Amino acid sequence: MKKLFRLFVFILVVALAAGCSQASTTPKENKKENTSGQTEKKEKPKVAFVYIGVPGDGGWTFQHDEGRKMVDEKFGIKSTVVENVPEGPDAERVIEELAQKNDIIFTTSFGYMDPTFNVAKKYPKVVFMHATGYKKAENMGTYQGKGWESGYLAGIAAGKQSKNNKIGYVGAFPIPEVIYTINAFTLGAQSVNPDAEVSVVWSNTWFDPATERQAAVSLLDQGVDVLANYQDSPAGIQAAAEKKVWGMGNDSDMNRYAPDTYITNPTLHWGEYYVSVVQSVMDGNWKSEGYLGGLKEGMVDIAPFGKNVPKDVQDLVNTKKQDLIDGKLSVFKGPIKDQSGKVRVEDGKELSVEDILSMNWFVQGIKGKIPQ
Known part of the structure; x- marks a missing residue:
């Protein structure tokens, strides 16, 4: 009887321990799921584009805007667009205003290089991507077609x-x-x-x-x-x-x-690259680089x-x-x-x-x- 009683007590202790272990891990698992849910929300960053002209130009800005639309459709977001921004001091003011409200900013003209670089230094947590330039920073990359x-x-x-x-x-x-x-x-x-x-x-x-x-x-x-x-x-x-x-x-x-x-x-096609940049930021593996895409990558064509x-x-x-x-x-x-x-x-x-x-x-x- 003593042996049976001890066996019963042992089984009961093991069961209680297992229950406690499950009880202690469940909140963590739930917390992980909740955290994952919150992360998923944050994985849809706020994205902005700065244009030298208007999409109605039928050329350069039109092509960038086609790429922006691909980003919005892919990630289910509504990106911010600022059109007709002159290259110079006005550009820096616009880019800084966007940096206060967005996670990723694409500046799409050569003359935006210095303004983008200047603002990037002030907002290290924002990712800046500049088209056709050569200046880079830890949070600023460049991209260009061949x-x-x-x-x-x-x-x-x-x-x-x-x-x-x-x-x-x-x-x-x-x-x-x-x-x-x-x-x-x-x-x-x-x-x-x-x-x-x-x-x-x-x-x-x-x-x-x-x-x-x-x-x-x-x-x-x-x-x-x-x-x-x-x-x-x-x-x-x-x-x-x-x-x-x-x-x-x-x-x-x-x-x-x-x-x-x-x-x-010659034609330019930015959409797939824009999608890849946003995705890399969402995945946490974005890094500053000077990207060059050609015919092989589909960034340029005729x-x-x-x-x-x-x-x-x-x-x-x-x-x-x-x-x-x-x-x-x-x-x-x-x-x-x-x-x-x-x-x-x-x-x-x-x-x-x-x-x-x-x-x-x-x-x-x-x-x-x-x-x-």
Whole structure:
């Protein structure tokens, strides 16, 4: 009986201990579930975008806004947008106001670099992402498309379509992003038309249709038979269409503005990258970096060809596009000379990414100067 009694007591003690153990762990488990629920709420950060123009520009800002919409749809949020923010002191004020209320801020123009950098130092808990710049901080990264890849492809199409070897290009601002794209465009044109010359004029605008039209007309008056434009507005290709001259826009598909004379143009696609940035912040593994996306990553591409572009031209460009994706072709592979005839890239060598992103010289075959 004593043995049975002891056994009974032992079983009872074990049962009570198990019960106590379960009772003590249950609140922790519940707390973990609650904490997880709270974390899930916090995993939907407040996101803001700063635009140089308006989505209605049909170009640069339009493409960024398409990317923003993907973020909102993916995460079920309503991001904040501030449009028409001038580059300079106004930008810094706007960015700082957003930093007080948001977790992630995308600033989408080159001229926002210093304002973004300055505000990032004041708000270390906010993640800042700046488009096309080079300054970074612990809580500030940069991102950019390899515009030289899509620019090269557009140049091939322009070189094939030109009959008099006179191609015009309306540059926006003389910054590396625009300079390397014009250079790549010229190299692409020369790869299929060695006699092609590219005349460059500057509008010093991102979106000013009247000024951009005037710049386009100045090139059309020189007799160019293909006209490319780097601005956000379709003013240039519309001016070209009026003269029945082939036209090329920038950043997004501008076919609808000049369907009869449209060739193609470089395009940018930010959506998947924006989604990946927000997701990395939510997952707690975001880190500051300088991201470069090209044809392979889908960040840059060319727009669908216009209806009157010959199939052999389309096929050639698409073949070269695949060569770039596969690494069989390099845009800035030597020999490459600058306007003065100086060898900038020796035969068989390639320009480094750092040199491309800081480019301040024109390749041989370009008529026009880079303002100092």
